[in-house]
Amino acid sequence: MNASAPLLKVDGVSKQFGGLMALSEVSFEVLPGRITGLIGPNGAGKTTLFNCIAGVYTPTKGRLLFDAADGARRTNGFKPERMTALGIARTFQNIRLFSQLTVLDNVRIGRHCRTSQGLFGAIFRTAAQVAEERRIVDEAMRWLSFVGLEGKAFFQSSALSYGDQRRLEIARALATGPRLLLLDEPAAGMNPQETASLVGLIHAIMKEGVTVVLIEHDMKLVMSICEHLVVLDHGMKIAEGGPRDIRENPQVIEAYLGRGAAHA
Amino acid sequence: MNTKTLLRNALLLAVLAIPLLPFAGDYLLHVLTLIMVYMVLAMGLNVVPGLCGMLDLGFVGFYGVGAYTCGLLTMNYELSLWLILPIAALNGAVWGILRGAPTLRLTGDYFAIVTFGFSELVVLFLTNEIWLTRGPLGLPGIAPASIDLSWLSKAINPEWDWYWEFIGEKPYFYMAFVMVVGVFFMMRRIEDSRIGRAWFAIREDDLAAASAGIDVQIYKVIAYAVSAAIGAVAGSFLARWTMFLSPDMFKFWESFLVLCMIVLGGLGNMTGALLGSVVLIAMGELLREILPRLGMPAETRFIVYGLIMVLIMRFKPSGFLPKIADAALHNPIIVELRRSLKAKGVV
Numbered sequence: 001m002n003a004s005a006p007l008l009k010v011d012g013v014s015k016q017f018g019g020l021m022a023l024s025e026v027s028f029e030v031l032p033g034r035i036t037g038l039i040g041p042n043g044a045g046k047t048t049l050f051n052c053i054a055g056v057y058t059p060t061k062g063r064l065l066f067d068a069a070d071g072a073r074r075t076n077g078f079k080p081e082r083m084t085a086l087g088i089a090r091t092f093q094n095i096r097l098f099s100q101l102t103v104l105d106n107v108r109i110g111r112h113c114r115t116s117q118g119l120f121g122a123i124f125r126t127a128a129q130v131a132e133e134r135r136i137v138d139e140a141m142r143w144l145s146f147v148g149l150e151g152k153a154f155f156q157s158s159a160l161s162y163g164d165q166r167r168l169e170i171a172r173a174l175a176t177g178p179r180l181l182l183l184d185e186p187a188a189g190m191n192p193q194e195t196a197s198l199v200g201l202i203h204a205i206m207k208e209g210v211t212v213v214l215i216e217h218d219m220k221l222v223m224s225i226c227e228h229l230v231v232l233d234h235g236m237k238i239a240e241g242g243p244r245d246i247r248e249n250p251q252v253i254e255a256y257l258g259r260g261a262a263h264a
Numbered sequence: 265m266n267t268k269t270l271l272r273n274a275l276l277l278a279v280l281a282i283p284l285l286p287f288a289g290d291y292l293l294h295v296l297t298l299i300m301v302y303m304v305l306a307m308g309l310n311v312v313p314g315l316c317g318m319l320d321l322g323f324v325g326f327y328g329v330g331a332y333t334c335g336l337l338t339m340n341y342e343l344s345l346w347l348i349l350p351i352a353a354l355n356g357a358v359w360g361i362l363r364g365a366p367t368l369r370l371t372g373d374y375f376a377i378v379t380f381g382f383s384e385l386v387v388l389f390l391t392n393e394i395w396l397t398r399g400p401l402g403l404p405g406i407a408p409a410s411i412d413l414s415w416l417s418k419a420i421n422p423e424w425d426w427y428w429e430f431i432g433e434k435p436y437f438y439m440a441f442v443m444v445v446g447v448f449f450m451m452r453r454i455e456d457s458r459i460g461r462a463w464f465a466i467r468e469d470d471l472a473a474a475s476a477g478i479d480v481q482i483y484k485v486i487a488y489a490v491s492a493a494i495g496a497v498a499g500s501f502l503a504r505w506t507m508f509l510s511p512d513m514f515k516f517w518e519s520f521l522v523l524c525m526i527v528l529g530g531l532g533n534m535t536g537a538l539l540g541s542v543v544l545i546a547m548g549e550l551l552r553e554i555l556p557r558l559g560m561p562a563e564t565r566f567i568v569y570g571l572i573m574v575l576i577m578r579f580k581p582s583g584f585l586p587k588i589a590d591a592a593l594h595n596p597i598i599v600e601l602r603r604s605l606k607a608k609g610v611v
Contacts (some may be wrong), residue, residue, distance in 0.1 A: 036323030042267050056471070056475075079474065079479075080341065080471070080474040080475050081474045081475075081478055081479045081480070082478050084474075084475060084476065085477055089475070090475055092471075092472070092475075095469075095477075096469050096472040098464060098468035098469060098472065098473075099468060099469075100464075100468060100588055100589075101461075101464055101465075101468065101588070101589055102589070102592075104443050104598075105461060105464070105592060107491070107591055108461060109461050109462070109464075109465045109473070109476050111466075111479070112458060112461070112462055112476055112477045112478050113476075113477025113478070113585035115458055117458050118458075118459065119454065119459060119486070120451055121456070121457070121507070122454045122456075122460070123450050123454060125453065130597070132458075133597055134596070134597055136458075137597050137598070137601055141601070142339070149392075150605070150611045151605075151611055152611050153601075153605065153611070154593075154602065154611065163404070164417050172476060173475075175477060176389075176477050191311070228326065241456060258419075258531055
């Protein structure tokens, strides 16, 4: 695979809800191995864009091109489970765990799209089914220790601390075997210590060969780990570039601080 | 853990021994068999609201489909029950899919209304399609179940005739027992599998389930099919046990009663479904005795059921056994993992 070929190409994507233009003509590329940050004020359309990429929404206009393991393809209108199978995993802004299930089961469910046993195997516990279940457990435990939750495998997931719940969501997403991981405000509600260890975790994820795109409001975090930033405001891309350029971009400053701030 | 297994086996043996006791008359055996029929129904219904989180108010429809499938095949074609069981299960599953597929986009109350409508349709069909079902006259004189192995015994020795007809309550009691154990065993295994986990995921959060790669619609359809098939199996048993069927045996009240059982036991817990059946049927029989003595018609027991539901919602909203995905914890793979984590000192 050509290393510089984009993993994901967002090409002129618009999303309209009734009279509201949530996204208009947004274009950018996610290169493999480069952490991309998606920033912008509240209501800028960041999560809507994630939902378009992950298949929850179908874009009204534009193209989404994802370089899946078996070649690039246009993914407009694919359902979420199909996007997951192709290799895009995501976490949610407001954590969505299977709260009454154990931590281990949450991650085991992430293996669903990479496994295949059906009713017959389940009822008769065939050798193939047992072997598959064993692999699922091994994989799940690997990702749990990767995020540091190995010791809490049998906790009910709702009993975890907020930071641990975020980590568990990441483990579940990683268990689906993605090439691209979308993190929606992973540091929201975390204390400085948890945020610091999140930075380490994101770098470790990149080392596993998974490319990360993240939405984040914590500018210190964004500026320290993202190599490339895309700034949205009112559904439009207003800037794109390295952290240094973005910090000094007058349009970005205006979007965050209001008109006049850039000239102050 | 070990004492638990011992206790369970002792309980199973005790149940098996009941028909041999001197005081075990037909009435007691009949009630116990009825409890076991409802156990199967409750486990079947539990798949949809319990494992998948979709409120189903029309489960009795599949019970009716199964019962009439069995009744009609017995009366018109004299098929053996052992052949009818898989046919009825398949027919139930087909109706489960036919009901489920068009309603996939419905959630919550809207889905519940459709399920309710479906079971009413089944009753209307059974009542009005007289050419097929004899309508309100019902199907009397369905042959009892039998085990016919004469083809085998005759082949070995022409003198032998291995043919037993089910007479009285005892054989049905044992058959129901086998059915309950079989369905329970099957459900626990499905619950602790890739499919069961997908169902629980849908129950907990369907968007997160889809994002974890689960095709929510397909797994809902599988749940409807499995649930309906189990309901139909219970119906087939009923047909050959009571030897009489009529449309009013499949009224809405039955759905409500079975739903009460799983809510009482704990939605999504198969052991809870068994417990709920024991409690509600035993109580129903007691009330049938007590209420007339208090000068009230036996039907007033439904008021008591309603009262119980109110009390449960108030004091134990998740039922007596609220734990879900319990079977997974007893899977040898998981037991082994726990032990190794403990040995490593991680847990």
